[in-house]
Amino acid sequence: MLAVLVACVGAGLAVVVGALVARGQHDAAEQQLARRATLVAEAVSSETGRYVDTLRTVAAATGSYTTLTAAKFAQVAEPLTEMRLAGATSIVYLVPVAHARITSVQALWRSRGVPDLTFAPAHSGGQHIFSVFNVPLDGVTTPRFGLDVTQAPAPTQALDQARRTGRVAISAAYQLIIDQNLPAERRQQSFSLTAPVRGPPDARGDRPFLGWVLMGLRGQNFVGATLNQVSQNLLDVTLRTQNVDGVDVTVATQPAGVSGRRDLSTTVDVGVADRQWQLRVQAPGKRLPGGVTKLPGLVVGAGVVVGLLLAGLVWVLATGRARARAQVNRATRDLTAAESDSRHQAGLLTAILDSISDGVAVVGPDGKFLLYNPAARVMLGVEAANDGTQDWATHFGTYRPDGQEPFPSAELPLVRAMGGESVEQVELVVRNPGHPDGVVLTVSARPLQTGSGHAGAVAVFHDFTDRKTAEIELRAARDQLAEHQAYLTQILDAIDVAVLACDTTGAILQANRVVHLTLLPGGESRTIAEAFTGAGIRGSDGAAMAVADIPLIRALAGEQIDGAELTIPLPGGAHRIMVMDARPLHAASGRIIGAVASAYEVTAQREREADLRAFAGVAAHDLSAPLAAIAGFVDILSEDLADGVEPASLTATLTRVADAVKRMRRLIDDLLSYATARDRHLNRELVDLNILVAEVIAERTAHLRFTRGGPSDQLPSIVSESLPIVDADKAMTRQLLDNLIGNAIKYTPAGEPARIVVSAEPDVGGWIRVQIADRGIGIPAGDQPHVFTSFHRAAAHTSYTGTGLGLAICHRVINRHGGTITASDNPGGGTRIQFTLPVSALPAAPLEPAGAGTGQS
Known part of the structure; x- marks a missing residue:
């Protein structure tokens, strides 16, 4: 009976010990799975964070262009093709378009490098969102342009969220529009990452909204590439999230390559942009290092054996004691092997943490650091502090992003995570003896939870210094470029030659002051074609200039244009003549990157040539x-x-x-008078018009004499009212008055005396308006605008002698003084000539009406 009792007690103890060992192994396996699940979550979070940062950078670079073209967008997106973004299909530029503006907006983007762009609206009204640029990232996706994204609710909601918040947004799970034509077995649940694009600040500092950049992300491809290494082929990972209807769907699955029952399972949440993803991690416990082994069975077996040995001890004490010792030794070796395996797994985890480039720190609920990998030690510059969280800011030397204001300890991401808060991408500056110049870090932190409650927090540090420095250098380079551009603009504005430059799309890049004054007055066109057609510019043949004949457009095709003559219409029927030279602009490789033209005005030269021909x-x-x-x-x-x-x-x-x-x-x-009136030196002085008019009247009537017994009423009647003193060239003014009074005397009906009145009245701005009115034969209304043209004579005047230059000389004299001269009908018959001259501030001397002989009144 004693032997049976010993055997039963031994077997019972063996079962209890085996159960305890099995429980311990299961707990160890669960901890192992939890650590691996955390690594999986951090891998997904880190990778998606890289995608978010990349998209934000592309959006900022896209918005920096004043005029965005397909070539510029491809240049911005080119680095992404080298980044190997797993699951990324393509990077797309989208613009919002009202239904009524589809045609005009489509034409605009065709002119910017997508000549075959055709918008395909998904509905017949309201707002559309069309893709205009598309750069493939996976090497297999075929670019599609003109798609209306509003046909899919998921990306439409993400685009609205990104525009409203100004941050990167991710869509709910859905099938990409470009994948809908694939066979069912090849379709994946996917996502759209999108970021808003805002242009350069305007005069008020506001950045106008321009559109979005969008990256398609196939879920299965992303998960497979991201988790292939970190899961070590031991974990089944399933990514789940909500679709656009709010229903949880399985997006992707990464199965392990090992067999066995998946008896361990855990779930972790990962924040991606403005959404939460759920990762379900499963594993067979027996496959995890330090997990479930055969040790419990061995322990039970050993216990039974021990019991049997003890039972045998009753009968054969000496030999039984030896067998029991041997069994215990074997059990001890198994336990030692299990402990060694656990230590190996811990060493593997430590090696993984030590090998990654991001810093990782784990603290317990008391604020003491439990884990502090080498990358974290390098980034933070000092050893971990274990004296309480209240001194962390001083110990590590943390500052706000400006590098001046201290970062309070209570607001540090790791401290906030210890309070149960999840923190994403907080930027801070660390400056301490280890980093005297300071480094810029972004920190994400999560609280750690166990079944018994809150258990501390984990933080991941990313060194942002190089990128921050690059951004600062980029801004400095951009500012320097702006200074150089402003300097060049000042130089171009200082010269008297019109300079106009454009890019390969015809968009105007540079137009100096003279361009706006002469070539394109009042124009705010964005392209060369719009500017030339809008200004109504004509060629040397007088016909409207076609777009293909514009010198800059021809230069973009590789031509060198010399001496192209352009005619620019001006208000009032006048015109300006310009001569333009144009040249293509080449890059170092020889590729044409734009065109530049210079032009100068030859209107006066052409007028002189016309005068010479007429002369x-x-x-x-x-x-x-x-x-x-x-x-x-x-x-x-x-x-x-x-x-x-x-x-x-x-x-x-x-x-x-x-x-x-x-x-x-x-x-x-x-x-000679007509030829010299244009260029003769203007000798201005104070001229009394009363005296000058009296002298002209005396000279013009000196040859008239009374015939004894003849009628005195045939003599001219010339009345000169009180006239002012003007600031003018005396000789030219005398010739002006002589021509006008002489015409008034000459162009009088036969047998009738000339009746002339010379008067003046103040005009605006320090000018005087002089009027010479007669009762002669008059000037027909159709000839009045042209009588001041060289060699023009009204049809009614051809029976009178003359050269047709008198009024043209008067016109030039007045132009030289900056005034105006007009001809109109005199009420009651005859002609009224009015002209303006600058008036002197001196008072005019009164003058009695003068006359020729006794016939004047």
Whole structure:
């Protein structure tokens, strides 16, 4: 009986010990699984954080361009193709478009590098969101342009969230629009990461919203690539999240390659942008290092054996004691092996933490550091502090992102995580003896929970210094570029030549001051084609210039343009003539990257050339007639003298010769006056118009004499009212008055005396308006705007002698003084000529009305 009792007691004790060992192994396996699940979650969080940072950087770079083109967007997205973003399909630029503006917006983006872009609206009204640029990232996705993203609710909600918050947003799980044509077995639950794009600040500092950048992310591809290494082929990982209807769906599964019952399971949440993902981690306990082994069975077996040995001890004490000792030794070796395996797994975890580049720190509920990997030690610069959280800010030397204001200990991410709060990407500066110049870190922290309650916190540190430095250098480079551009703009604005530059799309990059004053006055066009067509510029043939004939457009095609003549219409029917040269701009590789043109005005030169041509025509025609008459009369005189004709009878012929000479002298004088009025030096002085008018009247009427017994009412009646003193060239003003008063006397109906009134009245801005009104034959309304043109004579005046230069000379004299001159009908008959001159501040001397002979009044 004693032997049976000993055997039963031994077996019972063996079962109890085996159960305790099995429980211990299960707890160890669960802890092992929890640590591995944390690694999985951190891997997913770190990788998605990299995607979020990448997308935010692309959005900022895209928004920095004043004019975004397909080439510039491809340049911004090019680094992403080298980053091996697992699961990423493509990076897309999206713009919002009202239904009524689809055609115009489509044309705009076609001109910016997507000539075949065609918008495909998903509905017939409201707001659309179209893709305009698309850069593949996985090497297999075919770019699709013009898709209306509003046909899928999930990405539409993410785009709205990103625009509203100004941060990166991730969509609910859904099938990508580009995957909907794939076979069912190849479709995946996927996501869209999106970030808002805002342009450069305007004058008020506001950054206008331009659109979004969007990255498609296939869930299975992302999970497979991200977790392949960290799971070590021991864990089944399932990613679950909500779809657009709020229903939990399985997005991706990463199965382990080992067999066995998955008797261990845990779930962790991962924050991605503004959403939560759920990771379910399962593993067979017997496959985990330090997990469930055969040790409990061995312990039970050993206990039974021990019991049997003890029972045998009753019978054979000596041999039984030896067998029992051997069994205990074997059990001890198994326990030692299990402990060694656990230590190996702990060493493996430590090696993993020591090998990663991000810093990891774990603290217990009392604030003492339990784990502090080498990367964290390097980033923080000092050893861990275990004197309480209240001194962490001083110990580690933490500051706000400005590097000046201390970061309070209570607000540190690890301290907030110890209070149960999850903290994402907090930026801070660490400056201490280990980092005297300071480093910039981003810190994410999570509370650690166990079945018994709160158990501390874990933080992950990422060194942001190089990127921050790069951003500062980029801003400095951008500021320096802006200074250089401003300097170049000042230089270009200082020269008197119009300079205009554009890129390969025809968008205007540079237009100096002279361009806005002469070539494109008042224009705010964004492209060369808009500017030239909007200004109505014509070519040398007088026809509207086609877009393909614009010198800058031709230069973009590789031509060199010299001396292209452009005509720019101006208000009031005038025009400006410019001569333009254009050249293509080449990169170092020889590729055309734009075009530049210079232009200068030749309006005055062309006017002078026209005057010279007219001058030559008049000289050739009008001078030849009196010369021919003189030659003919001289021949007649020679013949008459040779025939012995009495000299007294030759008086009429001599008079005709003298008249031809006078006519030729008058024409030459007018031509010289007209030619010199434009460029002759303006000798300004104070001129009393009363005296000048009196002198002109006296000269113009001096040859008129009363015929004894003749009618006195045939003499001119010239009334000059009180006139001011003006600031003008006296000789040119005298010629002006002589021409105008002489015309008023000459163009009078036959048999009627000339009646002329000269008056003046103040005009605006320190000017005086002088009026010469007559009762002559008048100027037809159709000729009034043109009588001041060179060699123009009204049809009604052709029966009167003259060259047609008198009023043209008056027009030039007034232009030289900066005034205006007009011709109009005089109420009651005749012509009224009005012109303006700058008035002197001196008072005018009163002058009694002057007259020619006794017939004036």
